[in-house]
């Protein structure tokens with residue numbers, strides 16, 4: 001992270017206004033929307049991971065009766 005701008009420092013956009021009166025709110029909403037995107041990506045990754053877990057456990061259930069799924073061999077024994 002870059003050095004944090006203080007609320008009473010001149011704004012980084014060069015307007016000459018204090019940061020708190022200028023881009024502070026904009027920057028904060030940008031940050032929170034970025035966090036929202038990260039959260040969304042995590043949810044999608046988790047969903048894909050759960051789907052993949054379901055898929056591989058589905059293989060185990062598809063073994064004929066009396067056989068068990070071998071992770072090492074990737075087929076039923």
Ligand SMILES: [Zn+2]
Pocket residue numbers: 011012013014015022023024
């Ligand atoms: Zn500004």
Ligand SMILES: [Zn+2]
Pocket residue numbers: 070073075076077
């Ligand atoms: Zn085998």
